[in-house]
Amino acid sequence: MSPPPEKDDIASLRDRWTHLYASHLPALAKARDPAQKHWPVHLDHCFARIILDNAVGVDKPWTKVVKAPAVRNMTVEQLRDALDLGEKVAGGEVDLGELDGVSLRLRGKKEKGVAGSGSKGNGEVKGRVGEKRKAKDDGTISKYFAPTPESPSSKRVKTEETTQSKDDPSESKNSSTPTIKDNDMASQIKLIESSTTLTPFRKQTLTLLCRIPSGRWSTYQAMSDYITATSHKTCARAVGNAMRNNPFAPGVPCHRILSSDGSIGGFKGDWGAEGKYAGQKRELLGEEGVKFDSGGKVKGMAFREFGG
Secondary structure, eight states: OOOOOOHHHHHHHHHHHHHIIIIIHHHHHHTTOTTSSOOOOOSHHHHHHHHHIIIIISSSOGGGTSOSSHHHHOOHHHHHHHHHHHHHHHHTSSOHHHHHHHHHHHTTOOOOOOOOOOOOSOHHHHHHHTOOOOOOOOSOSOOTTOOOOOOGGGTTSOOTTTTSOSSOTTOOGGGSOOOOOGGGHHHHHHHHHHOSSSOHHHHHHHHHHTTSOTTOOEEHHHHHHHHHHHTOOOOHHHHHHHHTTOTTTTTSOGGGEEOTTSSOOEETTEESTTSTTHHHHHHHHHHTTOOBOTTSOBOSOOOOOTTO
């Protein structure tokens, strides 16, 4: 019987895994590294989903096998399996598009097309890609804009949730939220600073949202890059989680944050262009002058001047 793994060994594996999915793979995707013919995802939590579903969940979403957070609850063997598959993705030994297709099918999600079979020797994974499975969505895809009850300190600011019908999100403009004015931001920042329930990191993230001018947009990654460079290390997923349940929306404009690939991102608990509230987010941005192309990608450059 082999001795139990040393704590230092587990800590090292956890650090390697975190660096791989949170930093290394997103950087490769951003640079369009030739290791993959196509990078179907760019965000760290998406890489974690794909790799863990295939390496740990295997025939079910990883959340059915390991409690969240995975990095703290995976065994040494599971960590090594995740690292092995992630490193094969980085090295181009397996096709990320195929792995994503497996993950989406495990979660009962509609696949948006799988990249060509670029797998080089992982027959087990490649074989699973061709199988058809139906699985109930376990709801683990990040919900950056989930609804939240209005906090006492934000009663002066109507939230998007309270100004739209829950049954009919496509109400007329007469019941939609008012256009946000940048000269209101000083009061929004005061609301953030006076909150007794927000953590320092959430306050920091929400304050940064107030620096994005009307008619501009930014991304989770751009915000995390700025925080990492000026304050402390973070990642896009942490930024998104900090904006969850924004109690001051739409005054504190979380709708101005989009995905790194220029797509609409999340809103009120739904993700992507087909999300229930995507139209509301697009409408808010449109009123501020943000435009999208025919493919649903935002036009222009992401705002990054948070310190300016």
